[in-house]
Amino acid sequence: MRRADRLFQIIQILRRSRGPVTADAMAAELETSKRTIYRDIADLVGQRAPIRGEAGIGYVLDEGYDLPPLMLTADEVEAAVLGAQFVISRADPVLARAAEDLLAKIRTVIPEQLRPLVVEPAIRAPRAWKPMEDGLDMAAVRRAIHGGLKIRMTYRDEKDRESARVIWPFAIGYYELTRLLVGWCELRGDFRTFRTDRVVGAEFLPERYPERPAVLRARWGKIKAERWRQMMEAQAAE
Template sequence: MPKTDRLFRLLHLIRGLRPPVTAAQLAATMEVSERTIYRDIDSLRAAGARIEGEAGLGYTMTEDLALPPQTFTQIELEALTLGLADVNQRGDADLAQAANDALVKILATLPERLQWQAMHAVNLVHRFNTPEKPTIDMTLLRESMWAEEALDIGYRDLNGAQTQRRIYPLALSYHDQNVMLLAWCCKRENFRIFHVTRIDGYCRTGENFRPRRVTLLRDFIKLLHARGGATETGPS
């Protein structure tokens, strides 16, 4: 791992782990030697991070110059923690980890009083039923949408028929029991909604459909509102 990436990772761990965090904990998590941890902490301190502590006692972040201070009202903190907790329960593994990491960064920017409020929020999330976990790599699917790149997918429709088609992936829609992919189907030249769990596989094509995504997604959402909601658009 390049040193710059390692320093960012170390900074994130010191923010997120319960203080004081020892060099042994950090070394085990990052799979490096404790000597490397000591050198990297010296580098972070030299860059302006206020990290209190020393070898044998553990370390605590007292002032994080890498992040600007933030101020939220208590209800805003409740909304943030509630939303991120819901993502943690409903999202795939990478999305759930991203929610946890985002909360750590938010907490690191708060004064101690607001950190306490956020960590003891009164609104909690528990879902007895969560969407079925997809078998495809959701991170790569999101990356193709960010890049506005067409995909070739294999898909099983509601009747079990297997099809191959090229799509322009537009957005993911999280429902109570399903995650749906909103897309433009090049085969049918129309909008389609696909159950993510019925996508058997996909490959990126290198075909870029920028700048059509914004317009297509806006038109699709208008169509969905006119229909009264998003459901799978059939086997065709």
């Protein structure tokens, strides 16, 4: 790997990581020595890249830093194409159009030799064989999540029973045949998932809920991890 490419990849590694990254981890990914990583980090800092490091912990890249050119590798282009194909096939119409626009923008800005990866991709995400239905405006749901706003809705369960709910939405799950809205349910006083095709009606409220969406997502993730651990322990005990 050329040194310029390696420096760029170090920035990419730090930019995509949520926590500190050790020199050992970067050396392993880039297939080079730890000493080379130390030297490259020093060069990047000398070029005013806002990299901070602490012995035994790792390096972090301060927020707000970006590289001027758009430099995508062939693998990154194919990853974007595959992801966009999936969204076009399975997401709601607004996101599907956004994915098509994304592919058009990528095709415009990437070098000529990479354009066949977008125009004639060698990878394909299978199309959903059945159109997905939603009982509410998914674009409005995403806006409610970003704004931390409540949703009042009427929901029909698998036994065809209807109930009125006020939820604090914080995530949407896109699956093969269904979409799930995840939120804190005021009626149940707990986290709940709702199939969007079972929503009978919805009203998007201007009222903010008291928690940040990121906090709710973190709590929900811990609960799912604990449930998974308990399930695996129960299976091991059988």
